[in-house]
Amino acid sequence: MITSLLVANRGEIACRIFRTCRDLGIRTVAVHSDADGTALHTRTADTAVRLPGATPADTYLRGDLIVKAALAAGADAVHPGYGFLSENPGFARQVLDAGLTWIGPPPGAIEAMASKTRAKELMGLAPLLKVTEDDLPVLVKAAAGGGGRGMRVVRRLDDLDAALESAR
Template sequence: MIESVLVANRGEIACRVFRTCRAMGVSTVAVHSDADAGALHVREADVAVRLPGSAAADTYLRGEAVVRAALDAGADAVHPGYGFLSESASFARAVLDAGLVWIGPPPAVIEAMASKTRAKRIMAEAGVPVLEAAEPPLIVKAAAGGGGRGMRVVRDLAALDAEVASARAEAMAAFGDDEVFVEPYVEGGRHVEVQILADAHGVVWALGTRDCSLQRRHQKVIEEAPAPGLGGAGGGADRGGGGEE
């Protein structure tokens, strides 16, 4: 049974996980950079562990430091939240190798889907339609992350090289990976997501839709669920699939 969870994240993300842990009677461990020493998630946790440094690349993105913090604090499990190391298969493996519980998808699943370029290739091979770059307008995206980081809209091909270089620099600073890709920029399109949840027993739930079209600098401001105007999109458990996800 899990008695203590370290959340490898910060801010609102960590606070939400801490709230659930408190409701379940599970103690919580926060990690923080020097810049976040006084942050709310640090104050709300039962235990807080300092990650020396101020930049994300020196703190929240250092998987070995986070694993060490979990062991030092006596945590049983690590919850990555989203962003940072949540899509790092090597981090998930490091957590498991340390004898801790990893609250998230198995490393093999993360490895397959963490990179947007790899995920697009898998989807295309499975016959799922994907966007392919053609003529402007185009959008440059970071392969290893989201949240609007490492994204640039290109309306003139003459500016493409410069925007790719700029996106790579931002992606490296935010995610520790400078891989980017280019696809068509859909003018006026709606951003609709379908949330999927699966357990270790092969049960998969479709949790319905959400519309994330209202954005600022390519970062979601409001998410509305269910997505309006799509008809009857429901959720439920599907026990027909196999494998651990």
């Protein structure tokens, strides 16, 4: 049973998780950089722990500091939120190795899904070596990502080559 949850994130996502925890009777712990000391997520949580530094690289991306904060605050679980360390299997392992509950996919699943191309292959969705009319519509996206930029829905085979070139 989780009694205290640290959210390794900030802003709206942390506030939403805190709201759910409050509804479930779970104590909440926020982490914050120097720049976020008075941010809404720090005021909404039951406890806020300072991560020394001002940049995300010095704070929210430091799994070691976040695990220390969780232990110091008496949290028994960590939720990564999204972004930052949420897709970092090493961070998930750090949390588990510290004896804390990890709220998220197991590290092996995070690793398996790290490559969009490999993830789609594991799900039987890619690669489509030869797209046919029966496959349409298809979504063409650059394998290396790009935050959704360049994604194209292809509804006609005549448009496929242009969409592939655009994704490259």
